[in-house]
Amino acid sequence: MTDPGSAGRAAAGNGDGGARDGEGGSAAATAVLGGPSAAVAEAGDGERCPGRPIALATHGLTKKFGDLVAVDGLEIAVCRGDVYGFLGPNGAGKTTVIRMILGLIEPTDGYLEVHDIRVPQHRTQALRHLGGFVDDPIFYNAMSARRNLKLLGSMSGGTTRERIDEVLETVGLLERGDDRVGGFSHGMKQRLGIAAALLNNPDIVVLDEPTSGLDPGGMKEVRELIRELGRREITVFLSSHLLYEVEQVCTRAAIVNRGHVVAEGPVDELRPDTTAVKLLVGDRQKAIAALRDGPDAPEVSEDGDFLIAALADEKVPDAVRRLVGAGVDVRAVVPAAQLGLEDVFLELTQSDEAERPHQARRKRGLLGRSRA
Numbered sequence: 001m002t003d004p005g006s007a008g009r010a011a012a013g014n015g016d017g018g019a020r021d022g023e024g025g026s027a028a029a030t031a032v033l034g035g036p037s038a039a040v041a042e043a044g045d046g047e048r049c050p051g052r053p054i055a056l057a058t059h060g061l062t063k064k065f066g067d068l069v070a071v072d073g074l075e076i077a078v079c080r081g082d083v084y085g086f087l088g089p090n091g092a093g094k095t096t097v098i099r100m101i102l103g104l105i106e107p108t109d110g111y112l113e114v115h116d117i118r119v120p121q122h123r124t125q126a127l128r129h130l131g132g133f134v135d136d137p138i139f140y141n142a143m144s145a146r147r148n149l150k151l152l153g154s155m156s157g158g159t160t161r162e163r164i165d166e167v168l169e170t171v172g173l174l175e176r177g178d179d180r181v182g183g184f185s186h187g188m189k190q191r192l193g194i195a196a197a198l199l200n201n202p203d204i205v206v207l208d209e210p211t212s213g214l215d216p217g218g219m220k221e222v223r224e225l226i227r228e229l230g231r232r233e234i235t236v237f238l239s240s241h242l243l244y245e246v247e248q249v250c251t252r253a254a255i256v257n258r259g260h261v262v263a264e265g266p267v268d269e270l271r272p273d274t275t276a277v278k279l280l281v282g283d284r285q286k287a288i289a290a291l292r293d294g295p296d297a298p299e300v301s302e303d304g305d306f307l308i309a310a311l312a313d314e315k316v317p318d319a320v321r322r323l324v325g326a327g328v329d330v331r332a333v334v335p336a337a338q339l340g341l342e343d344v345f346l347e348l349t350q351s352d353e354a355e356r357p358h359q360a361r362r363k364r365g366l367l368g369r370s371r372a
Contacts (some may be wrong), residue, residue, distance in 0.1 A: 013204040022184055023058040038052035048264075049079035053115075055204055055235045056084075056101070060110030063096050063259075070096045072259035075108065078204070078252075082232040085246035085253035087265065097133045098208050101237070103127055105107065132206030132237070135297045136213075137193025141182030145173055145192055148181055152196050159199055167256070171225055187218025194225060210260040211245060223249050277316055278306040291319060303325045310362030 048054070063071040069091045072218040078084045088094050099105045101112060103123040112119050114126035139148045146164055153159030168174040171191040175220040181189065190210055197205050210226070211219040229236050240246055246253050247267060249358045263270055281287040284307055291300050291309055298319070299310040313318055316333065323330050 028059070034104060039067040039325045041175070048077040050077045052081065054078065054113075055080040055082070056095075056114055056121065056237060058110065058114065061097070061100065061107050061112055062109040063093075063100060066110045070259055071100070071107070073254070076254050076261055076264060078235060080203075080235055081230075081233045083226060083236045083238065083250045085250035086237060086256065087243070087253050088241060088256035089248050090241055092241075092256050094241075094256065095134060095208055097256075098132070098206055098237075098239055100163060101206055102132060102134060104134065106226050126259060129203040129308060130206060131197035131200060131202030131204070131338075132208070133193045133197060134206075134208045139181045139189065139192065139194060142180060142297060144178045145181055145195075146185070148192070149199060153199050156200055163199065167198045170198060170228070171195045174288035185218065187214045189219055190214065190218070190222055191225060198229075198234075202234075204237060205229060206237045206239075208239045209239075210238070211242065212216075275312045276308055276310045277321075278303065278308055278332075278334035279330065280306055280334075281323065282331065286326060287323055287328045290323050294322070307311075 016267065043358045054077050056076075057072045058076050061071055061074040062069070066289070073148065074093075074097060076086075086094055086097070096105070100107050101114075101119075103119060103126070106120045109368070111121070115128050117126040117129070139145075140151070143151070145203070146161075149167065150159065150161075150165045163175070165174060168177045171194050173188065173191055175194065176188070180219065181192065184192065192205065194205070194210065197207070207226070211222050214222065222247065226236060230249070230251070238246070238250060250267050252265065253267050253270060253272065254261045256262070284302065288300050288308060291298060293305075298316075299307050309319060319331065320330055
């Protein structure tokens with residue numbers, strides 16, 4: 001079994017304490033070195049964080065493992081108070097970025113800043129503002145939840161029983177605090193990991209796929225907990241490959257592919273700026289022909305069982321009448337508001353545009369920032 005103490009020390013120590021495997025690896029680690037917030041400048045980046053300071057930023061952040069470029073000139077900015085989604089397919093470099101944020105590995109090039117503290121140059125000072133975990137949090141199964149937290153807290157100067165009770169209550173485990181962790185479900189262990197991340201009052205909580213492997217009930221519990229952290233104005237950096245999770249809990253997000261950001265901005269703006277509807281019809285080919293027949297024919301594409309038609313709201317009734325007139329059964333019309341981040345995500349990560357993020361952003365009309 002992995003020693004939770006050694007995992008915590010890996011986050012606290014100097015140098016390269018993590019696995020060098022490009023995307024994650026087997027070593028789990030929990031960073032518990034949060035601390036009281038230091039004074040930070042109130043003036044944020046006028047373009048990316050208007051009226052707010054930047055809590056976490058990367059500048060040309062690059063990580064290579066031999067010939068593999070896992071992270072390629074990453075540029076992101078997390079504003080204070082964000083629930084920030086770091087969204088990308090598996091293998092996109094998300095876990096490698098988190099390992100660099102938590103000081104477990106050093107970048108090959110570039111750097112990151114935590115409240116203007118440069119990492120890796122001032123790694124220990126920056127870690128005082130951070131809490132979180134990478135991969136699954138690891139605990140001593142034979143110990144109680146409370147004893148595990150006390151042990152983790154001792155690595156950064158100790159903690160009080162009152163504080164342990166506070167974080168257990170925050171994650172909904174106060175009544176199970178004296179129970180052995182070995183009897184916890186996977187979802188309960190994930191919540192205990194978040195409790196450990198909160199133990200020393202960090203400014204920024206970094207979570208790596210916190211709902212991974214959970215059943216729907218456990219996923220809902222963890223998402224509610226993340227929302228609660230956001231309501232408490234704790235900055236959350238959430239790595240995920242689940243589109244609906246980011247849409248439900250995050251205020252801002254970056255879409256990352258092949259180690260670089262292809263779009264960044266408020267979640268509700270990371271969508272196409274064209275109006276479109278999804279149509280579920282009986283005969284798709286007949287429907288496509290009917291929609292394209294006539295003046296001002298909309299752009300039509302297929303998406304699984306649906307057709308996507310680029311139609312303004314006022315044009316939808318005419319399109320439906322045209323389909324019915326052509327003998328096409330119209331079974332459902334999904335409003336444009338329900339076209340989510342998935343459409344942008346798939347186009348930017350599964351097409352050649354992923355290699356040309358600036359062009360992709362202009363084509364899709366994304367309002368968020370993009371970084372090569």
